[in-house]
Amino acid sequence: SEPLLRVENLRTQFGRRDPLVAVDGISYDLRAGETLGIVGESGAGKSVSVRSLVGLIDDGEVAGSVEWRGEELVGAKPRELRAVRGSGIGMVFQNAEAAFDPIETVGRQIVEAVRANRDLSKRDARTEAIDLLEEVGIGDPAGRFDDYPHEYSGGMAQRAGIAMALAGEPDLLIADEPTTGLDVSVQAGIVDLFRDLVAERDMSLLLISHDLGVVSQLCERIMVMYAGRIVERGSRKQLLDSPRHPYTGAFLRSVPDVDVRKDLEPIGGSPPSLDDPPAGCRFHPRCPAAEAGVCDGAAPPTVSFEDGGEDAERHEATCHGYTDAHPGGDAFDREAV
Ligand code: SF4
Numbered sequence: 593s594e595p596l597l598r599v600e601n602l603r604t605q606f607g608r609r610d611p612l613v614a615v616d617g618i619s620y621d622l623r624a625g626e627t628l629g630i631v632g633e634s635g636a637g638k639s640v641s642v643r644s645l646v647g648l649i650d651d652g653e654v655a656g657s658v659e660w661r662g663e664e665l666v667g668a669k670p671r672e673l674r675a676v677r678g679s680g681i682g683m684v685f686q687n688a689e690a691a692f693d694p695i696e697t698v699g700r701q702i703v704e705a706v707r708a709n710r711d712l713s714k715r716d717a718r719t720e721a722i723d724l725l726e727e728v729g730i731g732d733p734a735g736r737f738d739d740y741p742h743e744y745s746g747g748m749a750q751r752a753g754i755a756m757a758l759a760g761e762p763d764l765l766i767a768d769e770p771t772t773g774l775d776v777s778v779q780a781g782i783v784d785l786f787r788d789l790v791a792e793r794d795m796s797l798l799l800i801s802h803d804l805g806v807v808s809q810l811c812e813r814i815m816v817m818y819a820g821r822i823v824e825r826g827s828r829k830q831l832l833d834s835p836r837h838p839y840t841g842a843f844l845r846s847v848p849d850v851d852v853r854k855d856l857e858p859i860g861g862s863p864p865s866l867d868d869p870p871a872g873c874r875f876h877p878r879c880p881a882a883e884a885g886v887c888d889g890a891a892p893p894t895v896s897f898e899d900g901g902e903d904a905e906r907h908e909a910t911c912h913g914y915t916d917a918h919p920g921g922d923a924f925d926r927e928a929v
């Protein structure tokens with residue numbers, strides 16, 4: 593089947609002289625029903641990359657191609673983009689309260705979102721809004737309908753934000769750090785909610801998070817982003833069990849496992865500034881396996897791995913370590929990075 597979403601060589605920059613390139617040529621497909629996560633440290637360009645898909649970049653330039661059901665979105669008119677955001681693609685952000693107008697009740701705002709995308713009477717839209725609040729786990733949804741956003745707790749506001757995103761019956765939910773800043777117990781509830789919604793509504797999910805635990809609980813496929821580029825992609829199992837890019841390995845060792853306690857090793861150094869990224873592999877200043885004259889020279893190639901059998905996802909890493917140019921190439925093949 594045709595992918596729902598096809599992203600090709602997406603590039604987003606801010607400023608013309610000395611531009612800051614926040615997203616530097618990323619490509620991927622998303623098919624109906626798939627769950628895809630993008631992980632990486634903050635500042636890697638994850639949020640900018642998904643905002644670029646749906647016309648939510650106002651002060652930068654987006655290039656490349658984003659096809660939604662075959663329709664090109666890069667350069668599309670604001671009205672067309674609003675229509676896609678309303679009905680095809682639902683957006684959930686980290687700060688749920690930003691999704692709401694503070695001086696209007698939650699219920700009325702969801703009614704408006706329902707009516708903007710579906711031909712329903714006010715009464716039916718009200719019933720639908722209450723059903724949505726119930727579906728996302730708001731207790732006493734009819735009673736909370738007339739509350740203002742500030743009367744909702746952080747976790748409830750996030751649930752209500754998800755109800756807003758569902759108002760147009762989207763085929764794809766894009767969630768940008770949807771659990772960040774919430775208490776751990778509240779986070780777990782939101783993760784469960786996403787899992788149920790994706791299964792019951794047969795939606796696709798594109799999830800952005802710095803939290804690998806959250807991404808690995810919800811996404812079958814994972815991409816790792818570093819300094820504006822995708823450095824590794826594969827199935828959840830491929831990435832967690834046999835990471836191939838040294839950054840992925842370092843990232844896995846730096847975050848707590850979902851259920852296993854281990855000693856954490858922070859990644860040394862910090863991500864590069866995107867207005868003047870390092871030459872060659874952008875991770876080379878922090879990479880324990882960096883080879884002078886190789887890793888700081890040409891851009892690294894993308895290498896494919898065959899692990900996990902015939903039906904496995906494509907597993908790729910962009911690194912010099914697997915080539916003859918890198919003297920450690922053999923060791924890279926034998927050992928986990
Ligand atoms: Fe490390 Fe070199 Fe691979 Fe970059 S290309 S991740 S510096 S080994």
Ligand code: MG
Nearest residue numbers: 634638639769
């Ligand atoms: Mg972000």
